[in-house]
Amino acid sequence: MASISKTIKKNKQSVAPLLEGSGMIEYAPAPESKSSAKINAKYDLFINGKFEKPLSKKYFDTINPATEEKISTVAEANAADVDRAVKAARNAYNKVWSKMPAKERAKYIYRIARMIQERARELAIIETMDGGKPIRESRDIDVPIAANHFFYYAGWADKLQYAYPNKKIESLGVAGQIIPWNFPLLMAAWKIAPALATGNTVVLKPAETTPLTALKLAEIIQESDLPPGVVNIITGAGATGAAIVNHPDINKIAFTGSTDVGKIIQRAVAGTNKKITLELGGKAANIIFDDAPLDQAVEGVINGIFFNQGHVCCAGSRLFVQESVYKIVLQKLKDRLATLIVGDPLDKNTDIGAINSKQQMDNIHKYLKIGEKEGAEMYQTQCILPKKGFFMPPTLFTNVAQSSRIAQEEIFGPVLTIQTFRTDDEVIEKANNTPYGLSAGVWTDKGSKIFNLTTKMRAGVVWANTYNKFDPTSPFGGYKESGFGREGGLHGLSAYLNV
Ligand code: NAI
Ligand code: MG
Secondary structure, eight states, X not given: OHHHHHHHHHOSSEEOOOXXXXXXXXXOOOBOOGGGOOOOSEEOEEETTEEEOOTTOXXXXXXXXXXXXXXXXXXXXXXXHHHHHHHHHHHHIXXXXXXXXXXXXHHHHHHHHHHHHHTHHHHHHHHHHHHOOOHHHIIIIIHHHHHHHHHHHHHHHTOHHHHSTTOOOEXXXXXXXXXXXXXHHHHHHHHXXXXXXXXXXXXXXXXXXXXXXXXXXXHHHHHTTOOTTSEEEOOOOHHHHHHHHHOTTOOEEEEESOHHHHHHHHHXXXXXXXXXXXXXXXXXXXXXXXXXXXXXXXXXXXXXXHGGGGOOTTOOOEEEEEGGGHHHHHHHHHHHHHTOOEEOTTBTTOSBOOOSOHHHHHHHHHHHHHHHHTTOEEEEOOOOOOSSSOOOOOEEEESOOTTSHHHHSOOOSSEEEEEEESSHHHHHHHHHOSSOOSEEEEEOSOHHHHHHHHHHOOOSEEEESOOOOOOTTSOBOOSGGGEESOBSTTHHHHTTEEO
């Protein structure tokens, strides 16, 4: 115990929770070095293959949410800058990209994939610094899956006629792509790779709190010799995004983010010829039946909600436990929570990193208050949080009413509501009782139960005895307020083609 306290004093950034007599393993700090990440003090807009000063003349800072220190300053594109980027994309589409043989296009996409792999370490460090997610995740999930998306779609580029046998297919033109802060590089890859493979050109805007890995990707794209204008990456906040959405010469809008902004975009695009895909929020149910392997289920639930601080649209934020195993599951959850390490995202031992921004932190705290007011019981682990930065302990709510806001609204933080159920029908009804329908998880030993639930749940993805598994080959997307259209896999190609 004494030695744990000492470690904590020495290392305020990475702090293991204290558990009296728990026999917990003490981890020495293992921070990843920042030295292999080259970050410029200032970034301009990547337009037509070059970094160009913004016509707006404006810049804004991006900070490290784990330290609140400024990392870099990036350009804020206005409508005139957006217009420049769209013109570059249109020109590249008309003169080069739409005319290039598909197998030549594929070579560029493969090259970008390989270059992401070569710079994997640097990209992971920058992702973690700019967004606050644990380095283990950026290193093992974000960056490798981003590379895999480019590899996967490069493979399709010259085989589209096999994907759509006997059909006439054509690219759309210029795609405007707006992405959020929870998987910055991965979302960029997710959007850019299928667009390029199908012969479109791109104007992409990363989120204002996490622009740096997209700008690193712009450097990679520049070095890959991709023809100028095929991919343009511009930075800015909501107004820049709106200028992309409203630009008359864009053929397709792909958006991932909040349901509120998704609705604004849908209204803006209605009545135009723009194609649109929206990937919005979620309030996923994770369901544990009494015949499930409980330790494995608890591990999956923890991964499902605390992974990336709950900043995941498909986070398993609602847990349903069959009544007969409720007590034991709750105890197992609390025991496991006590071992989670909250702290320095660059430390390889860290399980839960920093909340992405002050604004998001405030939003999560607002929901904690709402939950308590609604009469739910809040449980948090006793961990010591770093003094600087946006951190919070993993949080459970029990005694949660089905109608309560914490069980209905997307919190997008490390907060899990727990409810019980008796029968299959009851849990299906409860799980479906949400405005969203992106994903769900089922934990049971019985295949028949899995099939029963997966057919009745209104969710785009249902994981069985696992959670948060992503792969470029499988389509992803939701029902209801979670949006429409599918990304990933063969389905992801259709979003960028007229078939
Ligand atoms: P947001 O939807 O405002 O931001 C997402 C992206 O949209 C950013 O690039 C932003 O600059 C851009 N944007 C903002 N307003 C726009 C507009 N009017 N037109 C075009 N683009 C616009 O999300 P925010 O405010 O960062 O997060 C709020 C909540 O949204 C979170 O608490 C969470 O519940 C949800 N969210 C869901 C995500 C998902 O993956 N489904 C990702 C991020 C947030
Ligand atoms: Mg940042």
